[in-house]
Amino acid sequence: xxxxTTRQEVVAARGIKVTFGAVKALDGADLVxxxxxxVGLVGHNGAGKSTIVNVxxxxxxxxxxxxxYGGVSTQHGISTARANGVRCVFQELSLCPNLTVNENARIMxxxxxxxxxxxxxxVLVRLQLxxxxxxxxxxxxxxxxxxxxxxxxxxEIAVSFAGLNRKPKLVILDEPTSSLDAGLAxxxxxxxxxxxxxxxxxxxxxxxxxxxxxxxxxxxxMKDGRVVADRSASxxxxxxxxxxxxNVAREKEWQRTGDKRNGAPVLAMPARxxxxxxxxxxxxxxIGLAGLGGHGQTETLLDLYLSRNSNWWPAxxxxxxxxxxxxxxxxxxxxxxxxxxxxxxxLGDFSSRTIVDHDxxxxxxxxxxxxxxxRTPEMKNRILSLSGGNQQKVLFxxxxxxxxxxxxxxxxxxxxxxxxxxxxxxxxxxxxxxxRTFIWYSTEMDEIRLCDRVYVFREGAIVAELAGxxxxxxxxxxxSFSGGEAA
Amino acid sequence: MRxxxxxxxxxxxxxxxxxxxxxxxYMQPRAMSYTGLNLLFNLAVPIALATVAQMLIMAVNDLDxxxxxxxxxxxxxxxTFLQASPAIGVLIFLGAIAAYAVIGVVIHVRELPSIVxxxxxxxxxxxxxxxxxxxxxGEAPGWARWxxxxxxxxxxxxxxxxxxxxxxxxxxxxxxxxxxxxxxxGGNVRSVERAGWSVIRIRAGxxxxxxxxxxxxxxxxxxxxxxxxxNIALRYTLLSIAGVILGGGEFVGGKVxxxxxxxxxxxxxxxxxxxxxxxxxxxxxxxxxxxxxIVVLGLRLLLNRLEKRExxx
Numbered sequence: 001x002x003x004x005t006t007r008q009e010v011v012a013a014r015g016i017k018v019t020f021g022a023v024k025a026l027d028g029a030d031l032v033x034x035x036x037x038x039v040g041l042v043g044h045n046g047a048g049k050s051t052i053v054n055v056x057x058x059x060x061x062x063x064x065x066x067x068x069y070g071g072v073s074t075q076h077g078i079s080t081a082r083a084n085g086v087r088c089v090f091q092e093l094s095l096c097p098n099l100t101v102n103e104n105a106r107i108m109x110x111x112x113x114x115x116x117x118x119x120x121x122x123v124l125v126r127l128q129l130x131x132x133x134x135x136x137x138x139x140x141x142x143x144x145x146x147x148x149x150x151x152x153x154x155x156e157i158a159v160s161f162a163g164l165n166r167k168p169k170l171v172i173l174d175e176p177t178s179s180l181d182a183g184l185a186x187x188x189x190x191x192x193x194x195x196x197x198x199x200x201x202x203x204x205x206x207x208x209x210x211x212x213x214x215x216x217x218x219x220x221x222m223k224d225g226r227v228v229a230d231r232s233a234s235x236x237x238x239x240x241x242x243x244x245x246x247n248v249a250r251e252k253e254w255q256r257t258g259d260k261r262n263g264a265p266v267l268a269m270p271a272r273x274x275x276x277x278x279x280x281x282x283x284x285x286x287i288g289l290a291g292l293g294g295h296g297q298t299e300t301l302l303d304l305y306l307s308r309n310s311n312w313w314p315a316x317x318x319x320x321x322x323x324x325x326x327x328x329x330x331x332x333x334x335x336x337x338x339x340x341x342x343x344x345x346x347l348g349d350f351s352s353r354t355i356v357d358h359d360x361x362x363x364x365x366x367x368x369x370x371x372x373x374x375r376t377p378e379m380k381n382r383i384l385s386l387s388g389g390n391q392q393k394v395l396f397x398x399x400x401x402x403x404x405x406x407x408x409x410x411x412x413x414x415x416x417x418x419x420x421x422x423x424x425x426x427x428x429x430x431x432x433x434x435x436r437t438f439i440w441y442s443t444e445m446d447e448i449r450l451c452d453r454v455y456v457f458r459e460g461a462i463v464a465e466l467a468g469x470x471x472x473x474x475x476x477x478x479x480s481f482s483g484g485e486a487a
Numbered sequence: 488m489r490x491x492x493x494x495x496x497x498x499x500x501x502x503x504x505x506x507x508x509x510x511x512x513y514m515q516p517r518a519m520s521y522t523g524l525n526l527l528f529n530l531a532v533p534i535a536l537a538t539v540a541q542m543l544i545m546a547v548n549d550l551d552x553x554x555x556x557x558x559x560x561x562x563x564x565x566x567t568f569l570q571a572s573p574a575i576g577v578l579i580f581l582g583a584i585a586a587y588a589v590i591g592v593v594i595h596v597r598e599l600p601s602i603v604x605x606x607x608x609x610x611x612x613x614x615x616x617x618x619x620x621x622x623x624x625g626e627a628p629g630w631a632r633w634x635x636x637x638x639x640x641x642x643x644x645x646x647x648x649x650x651x652x653x654x655x656x657x658x659x660x661x662x663x664x665x666x667x668x669x670x671x672x673g674g675n676v677r678s679v680e681r682a683g684w685s686v687i688r689i690r691a692g693x694x695x696x697x698x699x700x701x702x703x704x705x706x707x708x709x710x711x712x713x714x715x716x717x718n719i720a721l722r723y724t725l726l727s728i729a730g731v732i733l734g735g736g737e738f739v740g741g742k743v744x745x746x747x748x749x750x751x752x753x754x755x756x757x758x759x760x761x762x763x764x765x766x767x768x769x770x771x772x773x774x775x776x777x778x779x780x781i782v783v784l785g786l787r788l789l790l791n792r793l794e795k796r797e798x799x800x
Binding site for chain 1: 662664667668670671673674675677678679680681682683684740741742
């Protein structure tokens, strides 16, 4: 196993740089995968794991750096990657829900064509499923829609490992066990070892450190778009992995103003789906919802919103304002002016007899323009004339301009530059001091550290509550990465 | 054995067709004959072909609002060029099919909403049709006339044609490996892309195939009516969409059923006759046709909800 030089390179990515606008997703990352090894890839949200996976499978063109398959660097693209035996099981399920299992196999394997393809596909999938998950009980003629989430994940894994003439050389598994139970996850890990033993390569991404440590030969740790550690798995322990993922240097934190938990909570919710901790928010508190992305934070925010607001008929007095995370999807009105985007939530406050008072609307706009420094010569300009960060500021102003005492924020700072972030943090602090309550889902550790109290989410439930000085990157990471073999 | 979702999808359209047919037979027993059935379903053949074309477009999550205008255009070409000089007529049809493929490419590459593009194209097709036939006229090619009015033994032509259309399209869309790709694009484009397929080519091919079925629809229509008119098939746009939905298809998600689409087209045709037998004045017929649509779709919604409840249990 030590003859690294003689082992064949399957994929090598060297010095990869990818930027999305102002955000550096990858900043000179290196990742080389050899035949016959399982590489574990870990890192916190936004560390660049998914981006480097997309670069390797050809879906994303790097802005700098070099990719080579099997030691040869040819042109780059999805079909090149597939021709070199790179297969990928994505985190979000990527089967066609309207097709049957066999038909999905046909989509993944171009060589399933001509007469009789259907039965050949059936045999292929059935044997592979039997090989990885003995006793699975999945009917390959049923539509994917009719399968449970775990069954869909099993099918996707099996289809990716299967091959007729073109066998897979490298299979990338992005959170493959996120919806498998412990028994199925163990079957998969055992299969990965067998596959690797036969000379295949696997890149395993998981937030369950136990399975990374027990299955991988080598572990690569990413942080801020770079590889910060790349060592044999035996040199890591759970503790040293968590430490490698975290920040070593720490910026100065702002002063918290003591415990604000007095009196009745302004917003409370029992534990979600009957497990985990209950949620509670008090006046003037800034509460962070932490954990890995997509573990129930957004759903919790929506539940909180609906607990005070009917889904059917909107309440006449809004107690809660919502700052959306996905600006273009559910934040801005792209065809409207900045002013209209800002005033939409509080139109009722300055209209008389349902007629909008334009003078008061303009005054409101000018006030907020000064207060949060929206960089525009004229509030009548289109919202799209602003940079992303400034658009986000307008969305904040929309929420803060209402009379709502509670503001929910769904990771609103994605893709916003550092300077703007600092300005918004300042506004949030002063608003919290004046008695507003903020509930803030964020995937960024710096923002989580600004909060008075933090709930850490895992698997759709609150698993830890941290307050005051307990809010450190290490504690949050430890709570969000479950230590066990399977969660 | 569990009943698959696809089968459930087919039950409602088939049941509503059977119910309507029973009601028609009850009111007008003379319809229960070779000639009667042929008269009832004659006009269903071109509608079924147009519905299949619309279904292909809907299978890739698009919608074609130019279907009626395009079928009218094809009918005009059939009654003029295809009849007078078949070679030129065939060339025009090939060009029209190629135009459909180009529309598919444009919609995909420029990420335009298909509704807008096809709405624009409907004026182009309509204009071309008026240029060819400013006033109703033309003549059906002999073979098209012969095909549509032939009398096979035992079962009328309209029924035979419907069954053939249903079976052929079922094979192409639901059973062949190409059909899987078409429906895959509707179900999850990213997954098809990630598997290394060219979605542009699949979309262009789907649009071309839809154009082909629409051309057949135009020819079949002229074969029945013997002459054409630039506005002959304008209502096919909405009829074809309604037919697909009635037959268990959905607007998004690549969930389509060719057999269902043909049944949907038959149901829509029959609904018209049914209302005439009911002696409902023509002024009210469109409204009543809409009411039938709402009832059938309401039934399906109910069934979907039951299914979902079953699944979540």
